[in-house]
Amino acid sequence: NAGVMQNPRHLVRRRGQEARLRCSPMKGHSHVYWYRQLPEEGLKFMVYLQKENIIDESGMPKERFSAEFPKEGPSILRIQQVVRGDSAAYFCASSFDRVSNQPQHFGDGTRLSIL
């Protein structure tokens, strides 16, 4: 059973470029969550999506960040016009259902570095 797959594992961008981070959930999971971990900080929730719908984006920065989870294909976290402060590890998690006793399964993250 493949776990949550994130790619790329490492991504380097220059200031002003776009970053696209991909997440394929575990087989059978239709709920996807994105978290960000800034250097020396804990993980912070960004957005929760179900197929084709954004359910909760309360943790997303208001500008430059967007997320989607299309009917087919992986979930994408997109960061436009990246800045140095976007350097972080971005983790994706998936779950089978959204009830509170279902664990979330995490990928190994994409480490984004902004030059």
Next chain:
Amino acid sequence: DAKTTQPNSMESNEEEPVHLPCNHSTISGTDYIHWYRQLPSQGPEYVIHGLTSNVNNRMASLAIAEDRKSSTLILHRATLRDAAVYYCILSSPSGSARQLTFGSGTQLTVLP
């Protein structure tokens, strides 16, 4: 969201049991107690969860106090691979939110 309190760090010797405490005095009746751990350079890994009764799985045991205001994650025989940050998280069924709120966790060091 109900908060959890954990010690910043703990040490254990290899092959000895480890008891990682967590206080959650404002827990509500429907909150589940989840434990995750994060090894260096990896994503968080689900360990165990419970509601009221003690739970066991292949990784660990979870002991939940009768009043549910605290819980303890038990690693029966610590190995060097268990060195990680351990997070105790409450998961609420309310509304559409399913986010996990990670605190600073407990950094477990396992000594050979």
